[in-house]
Amino acid sequence: MLKKMAFSFPDEVLEHVFSFIQSDKDRNAVSMVCKSWYEIERWCRRKVFVGNCYAVSPRMVIRRFPEFRSIELKGKPHFADFNLVPDGWGGYVFPWIAEMAGAYPWLEEIRLKRMVVTDESLELIAKSFKNFKVLVLSSCEGFSTDGLAAIAASCKNLKELDLRDCEVDDLSAHWLSHFPETYTSLVSLNISCLGSDEASFSALERLVRRCTNLKTLRLNRAVPLDKIANILRHAPQLVEFGTGTYTADVRPDVYSDLAGVFSSCKELKSLSGFWDVIPDYLPAIYPVCSKLTSLNLSYATIQSPDLIKLVSHCPNLQRLLVLDYIEDSGLEVLASSCKDLQELRVFPSDPFGAEPNVSLTEQGLVAVSLGCPKLQSVLYFCRRMSNEALVTIARSRPNFTRFRLCIIEPKTADYLTLEPLDVGFGAIVQYCKDLRRLSLSGLLTDRVFEYIGTYAKKLEMLSVAFAGDSDLGLHHVLSGCESLRKLEIRDCPFGDKALLANAAKLETMRSLWMSSCAVSFAACKLLGQKMPRLNVEVIDERGPPDSRPENCPVDKLYIYRSIAGPRFDMPPFVWTMDEDSGLRLS
Amino acid sequence: MGRPTSSSSSIDSPNHFAFSSTASSQRDLTTDLRLGLSISIAPPFVREQWPPMKAAVAEEEHECNSSTFYVKVYMEGIPIGRKLDLLAHESYYDLIRTLEHMFHTNIIWAEAEMDRDHYEKYHVLTYEDKEGDWMMVGDVPWEMFLSAVRRLKISKC
Numbered sequence: 197m198l199k200k201m202a203f204s205f206p207d208e209v210l211e212h213v214f215s216f217i218q219s220d221k222d223r224n225a226v227s228m229v230c231k232s233w234y235e236i237e238r239w240c241r242r243k244v245f246v247g248n249c250y251a252v253s254p255r256m257v258i259r260r261f262p263e264f265r266s267i268e269l270k271g272k273p274h275f276a277d278f279n280l281v282p283d284g285w286g287g288y289v290f291p292w293i294a295e296m297a298g299a300y301p302w303l304e305e306i307r308l309k310r311m312v313v314t315d316e317s318l319e320l321i322a323k324s325f326k327n328f329k330v331l332v333l334s335s336c337e338g339f340s341t342d343g344l345a346a347i348a349a350s351c352k353n354l355k356e357l358d359l360r361d362c363e364v365d366d367l368s369a370h371w372l373s374h375f376p377e378t379y380t381s382l383v384s385l386n387i388s389c390l391g392s393d394e395a396s397f398s399a400l401e402r403l404v405r406r407c408t409n410l411k412t413l414r415l416n417r418a419v420p421l422d423k424i425a426n427i428l429r430h431a432p433q434l435v436e437f438g439t440g441t442y443t444a445d446v447r448p449d450v451y452s453d454l455a456g457v458f459s460s461c462k463e464l465k466s467l468s469g470f471w472d473v474i475p476d477y478l479p480a481i482y483p484v485c486s487k488l489t490s491l492n493l494s495y496a497t498i499q500s501p502d503l504i505k506l507v508s509h510c511p512n513l514q515r516l517l518v519l520d521y522i523e524d525s526g527l528e529v530l531a532s533s534c535k536d537l538q539e540l541r542v543f544p545s546d547p548f549g550a551e552p553n554v555s556l557t558e559q560g561l562v563a564v565s566l567g568c569p570k571l572q573s574v575l576y577f578c579r580r581m582s583n584e585a586l587v588t589i590a591r592s593r594p595n596f597t598r599f600r601l602c603i604i605e606p607k608t609a610d611y612l613t614l615e616p617l618d619v620g621f622g623a624i625v626q627y628c629k630d631l632r633r634l635s636l637s638g639l640l641t642d643r644v645f646e647y648i649g650t651y652a653k654k655l656e657m658l659s660v661a662f663a664g665d666s667d668l669g670l671h672h673v674l675s676g677c678e679s680l681r682k683l684e685i686r687d688c689p690f691g692d693k694a695l696l697a698n699a700a701k702l703e704t705m706r707s708l709w710m711s712s713c714a715v716s717f718a719a720c721k722l723l724g725q726k727m728p729r730l731n732v733e734v735i736d737e738r739g740p741p742d743s744r745p746e747n748c749p750v751d752k753l754y755i756y757r758s759i760a761g762p763r764f765d766m767p768p769f770v771w772t773m774d775e776d777s778g779l780r781l782s
Numbered sequence: 783m784g785r786p787t788s789s790s791s792s793i794d795s796p797n798h799f800a801f802s803s804t805a806s807s808q809r810d811l812t813t814d815l816r817l818g819l820s821i822s823i824a825p826p827f828v829r830e831q832w833p834p835m836k837a838a839v840a841e842e843e844h845e846c847n848s849s850t851f852y853v854k855v856y857m858e859g860i861p862i863g864r865k866l867d868l869l870a871h872e873s874y875y876d877l878i879r880t881l882e883h884m885f886h887t888n889i890i891w892a893e894a895e896m897d898r899d900h901y902e903k904y905h906v907l908t909y910e911d912k913e914g915d916w917m918m919v920g921d922v923p924w925e926m927f928l929s930a931v932r933r934l935k936i937s938k939c
Contacts (some may be wrong), residue, residue: 278834279872335836361836545831577833604833635834661834737873738894738923768874 529569586620649676724773892920
């Protein structure tokens with residue numbers, strides 16, 4: 197009787213219910229209830245998320261979800277951001293675009309992260325999807341402004357073009373003129389990564405003027421300060437704005453023009469840009485500061501007093517990205533002024549200097565943790581840390597969900613006691629029960645991994661560098677962290693034992709990266725042979741791993757689960773270990 | 783510091799590394815070479831790889847104090863040479879790509895494959911080392927190459 201109830205709703209009713217379920221996790225759960233729910237769900241899933249483009253093939257996705265409108269794909273592993281993944285490794289989007297071009301003429305949204313996107317791919321997008329609306333390329337590379345011109349020219353319904361942190365071959369700024377004069381649907385434009393010196397300001401101004409629904413505009417460094425006023429004058433409805441270069445000769449007329457234009461932007465909530473900023477022009481933004489919730493000053497090379505003045509004007513700030521010029525004193529002011537702060541990122545102004553150039557220490561982080569009750573996400577670069585500070589931070593801020601600490605000099609001990617920082621990070625994982633992401637640094641032994649394995653039950657992503665003593669460390673993490681999805685490790689003494697003992701765990705994770713560790717080629721081969729649903733990739737620019745003894749450690753190892761089998765687009769320095777011969781060349 | 787040796791039990795006790803990166807006697811060759819570079823890069827790690835920051839934020843701040851290492855590059859038959867910043871490259875693959883682009887040819891080096899029937903389309907890349915000898919590029923680790931190279935030459939096959 198009860199069994200029948202599940203089938204008693206017509207499909208349309210269930211579909212309607214499912215339409216309220218947007219998150220992928222929930223959708224995936226729904227699809228596993230029973231076969232008929234799987235069927236109904238797959239026909240009505242409109243947004244597909246693929247966390248690793250090599251975990252599944254485009255054809256498989258298309259077969260399962262015949263009617264999606266939006267796809268998000270991620271390619272290279274996270275450590276590619278720090279140049280640890282050699283060029284040419286992979287992550288090509290073209291095969292996906294090619295398959296979707298045929299199957300989904302009505303595709304509307306493509307979001308890509310760390311993928312190689314060629315002009316050919318962009319041209320194919322422009323040609324194939326008549327109702328294309330959203331293109332977000334995050335940390336992508338491989339394309340030029342020619343590809344952007346194709347998108348501009350053909351996508352009449354384009355609403356969003358976001359190129360955050362991309363590497364673009366900037367051939368010409370004139371691509372902006374390819375947006376037809378009749379085109380007015382732009383809502384969001386982020387070109388902050390573009391470099392061209394000769395920028396087509398008039399085309400940009402005309403575009404902004406006619407796109408009256410524009411809400412987000414992030415300019416690139418090439419746009420000078422005196423052009424900003426002209427642009428903003430025509431877009432007082434902007435909610436998010438990124439300036440270009442924020443420096444010019446100090447002239448009262450330019451200043452008052454700028455201040456006037458900012459005052460008319462009543463909806464502004466987010467500011468960024470501020471390259472080469474000079475303090476004299478900063479007060480121009482004071483009129484909007486009281487409404488600001490997000491401020492990105494990571495390119496602003498101004499000193500603590502100016503930063504303090506600015507921050508004191510922003511009581512509603514929720515998100516702040518800033519250089520360490522803010523210093524401990526600035527962070528103390530932040531802690532007392534910005535009680536709504538949720539996310540803080542502090543970047544080093546002189547990461548390669550041997551001596552500290554600013555007075556930014558663990559005290560700043562302690563102040564913010566104590567003073568900001570809603571703080572949940574932190575990325576903090578500093579030069580010293582203590583267990584005492586970490587314990588204070590953990591106790592006062594148990595609501596951390598993301599905690600990333602980078603002590604600049606590897607293996608730096610607690611500066612007060614000279615001990616490892618195991619206890620401090622142990623406190624973080626013990627008190628912050630909802631911690632999903634953690635990055636470790638400083639002097640750490642296997643003990644910290646024992647704490648992590650014991651307490652970090654909700655941890656999904658862990659980044660480790662220059663830490664641990666033995667395989668026991670890795671074993672604690674792999675056997676204890678139940679929610680672990682991504683693990684990335686560099687320069688740690690972890691070898692074969694923990695990896696092989698926890699092979700099954702790897703199938704429950706998205707991926708594992710290990711570079712400059714002690715995993716032997718023999719272990720990689722064994723893992724590849726035993727685990728057919730894992731792709732075990734050895735990345736080694738020194739040459740074929742079988743040209744060295746089997747017990748030699750491999751340079752880089754990237755293991756990820758996949759139902760698509762080994763890939764065939766690997767460069768000469770990547771080898772996949774599989775069941776057959778233990779070694780396969782692409 | 784640097785890469786651990788293959789046996790994990792041989793890592794020294796952690797306190798040993800507390801202050802000085804030069805204290806350990808277990809430094810391997812790679813670290814030695816990095817520290818021995820005449821152009822000094824303060825921490826003994828390949829610049830772009832540590833600390834873990836996205837390129838844009840790191841490089842922006844260092845346009846004035848970034849290290850460069852320009853060497854002369856001559857192509858056989860062309861009297862006017864070029865200059866190339868080796869520190870702007872991360873590996874041999876990177877360097878070869880730049881040179882092939884700069885000189886519009888296919889480059890032979892230690893790891894290259896050549897189509898033997900069309901050798902006239904290829905050029906061989908060699909470098910002059912500190913002892914004045916001309917050596918084929920690519921036999922030694924990249925860091926060792928950086929500390930030894932004085933200039934580059936691209937010759938016909």
